[in-house]
Amino acid sequence: MRIRPHRSHPLWLAFLLHRISGLGLALFLPAHFYVLAMAVSRPADLDGFLALTDSPLVKFAEFGLVFLLAVHIFGGLRLMALEWLPWTGWQKTLAASAVGLAFLVSGTFLLQAV
Template identity: 55%
Template structure:
């Protein structure tokens, strides 16, 4: 079996992260729409939701969500590069860059929470 088919290969792990982050984002959408619906129900409902969302656990969850979104975006860009540029020897570099972009976005979001 060649190296690129092993499940420990960075390209396969990037594939898995891209699929799982997409699934997690899809599962989050109903919660997001519910939260937006609180604004429609009135100021009191939205204010109650915003107070609830100040929970530190939810702040960590928001950061994880931003990392998942960035991972999905970076992974999608990596897939587009594969589609249009073909297989390259730098696949591991592209995977590492995708992961770096995702974690940098999460870190920037986390640092911006205090501002």
């Protein structure tokens, strides 16, 4: 299988990461709404569910969720910059910085959650 040249470009990878993070967030939303509905309609069940959130696996999943959110936010800022600002050669550095900043934000969250 031959990799197309545009698919090895860092900005194509930033595009792909932005789409994957959006899909991951969209898949999370139904579970989030279910738990919110549980808080309103079945508070006793919610207490039992929240007891599960103390496990390390859930803490790591929260890290992943915050990472997806941070990547998606910074990817959206990158897209707005592409549309509204004059773009020069530092675009690769900006895209890599957005991913690094997303990891920093989500890592900070993980360290505080553990």
